Amino acid sequence: MAVIIEKDKCIGCSICRSNCSFDSIEMVESIAVINHGTCTQCGLCIGDCPVQAIYKEQVEKHENCDNLSQYSGVMVFAEQRQGVIQNISFELLGEGRLLADKLGEELSAILIGTDIFGKVEDLFKYGADKVYLVEGVGFENYRTEPYCYAMEKIINEYKPEIVLIGATNIGRDLGPRIAGRVVTGLTADCIELGIDEDTKLLLQTRPAFGGNIMATILCPEHRPQMATIRPGVFKKNDPDSSKKGVLVRVHMSISDINVRTEVLETIKQGKIIDIQDAEIIVSGGRGVGSADNFNIIKNAAKELGGIFGASRAAVDAGWIDSNYQVGQTGKTVAPKIYIACGISGAIQHQAGISKSDIIIAINKNPNAAIFDIADYGICGDLFKILPILVEELNKVKNT
Structure with missing residues (x-):
């Protein structure tokens, strides 16, 4: 999507240039020209133009723009490394529980790995109502292609309204790739989440402009609403051993995926206190x-x-x-x-x-x-x- 100026209609009045808050319009041979590198697509110039020479091009909507009511629930990517579920997963389950309760919907988690069935109960203890388990040879170490394939398949099939991923090294690689595959937006490095009382949209707050302001971002037309959250932002809840949930095994084989990388060896860095x-x-x-x-x-x-x-x-x-x-x-x-x-x-x-x-x-x-x-x-x-x-x-x- 971009703001376009029709050269044949432009009369060179420069009103749009004078009113552009971002100095993204200049006059070239008496014709207004937009610098798309700095244009924020705010659309102010569209209403200012006296001859209607400026418009915003429309892009073809993806299928997930329609029937938004099909999407429901909050889904958390439960990151594990060498069979150990990371703290960020429990932190996101705590926040995800609050969001799910406000929406009156279920909280689920995606767990991908090898021989990790025994970790499912931990996700239930920390608030998950349902766990989607992808387990098999080839999933023991994080690799982009297998994990993206699994996440994309689960999201497209079960249609969560909200997907939360930790802003770890793994999450920062996985999150934007998944958003691109399912054609939705992603707000990175959020420090606060909430639910708008009127629209029920996910409020995603993150630092912007070098941290000088806090921006709250919405994703009204696409699903799922996706965000990565930095570790330590939310506190994990106390585990409840009495909490039970539903396990859904998602069967897939690594042979179904075009994997271009292979983990030859894992070298642990010297112990660093977190x-x-x-x-x-x-x-x-x-x-x-x-x-x-x-x-x-x-x-x-x-x-x-x-x-x-x-x-x-x-x-x-x-x-x-x-x-x-x-x-x-x-x-x-x-x-x-x-x-x-x-x-x-x-x-x-x-x-x-x-x-x-x-x-x-x-x-x-x-x-x-x-x-x-x-x-x-x-x-x-x-x-x-x-x-x-x-x-x-x-x-x-x-x-």
Whole structure:
């Protein structure tokens, strides 16, 4: 779909150019020309044109634009690696349960792998009403073609209204490919989901324009409504061992699929502590000053029994490894206590810590944005305040 200017009708009045909020129209030899690279297709110029020389071309609708009522339910891709279901799957089941209940529909999960029947009960415990199980030789390791084939087949056959996928390395490869195959939209890296009370559409909120604003995106004309969600955004529910569900075995063979890749060997990286699982995080930013000074952050985290983190500024400066970066371009975390030391609080960082139970901020600048979202703010020198804070927290912890 694109906005088109009919050259033969254009009279060169330049009204469209003057009113374009994105400077996407220029006059070339007295004829208006649209820069489709910057045009947002807002359509404002269409109504402004006095001679109706501008229109928006229509694309042929896909079959999933019709009979939207055929689609129902919330479906979660249950990611597993080497037979272990990842935490993001349980987090999505928790949020999916809320969405399904608001719609009055069922919550299902797709589990793909080899010899993973024993993991189905875990998905029921965390809220799934139904599990679609694809199990067989060739599905043990994630590969694009087999997993896309399985997901596409299940979505086309069972027609979920909403599909949720974790924004992991696997999910970021799988999500857009599935959306392309079933011809629907995909909102990537969501940090909040909801259901519109009037339209019952999925509200998909994510950072936009470099994290400077939060955009809520809708998919009104296509199904399913698809979103990838960053790990750590939602908290998983407590498992309910009494919860049971329906198992649907989906039979398919790897021989039916054109697989162009083969996993020869899996090499595990050295153990890296995942800050997304931490209950206490002490993070440092530009205000820490240097890599050597970062030891105060690491020591404080260790004393509190937590994990250290960092803002993007600290990572970009080379003071800390990117595995410990918190924020929109790092990891989204939701600890019980988050202590931000020398972090200004750019919106990208705020997006990564907003789900924390308690945020404590230490900063010399009384106008630092981090204080806007902090539960407790301390204006002063972090090198003096942090040791005292750790000492007092340990006193409470040990009583």
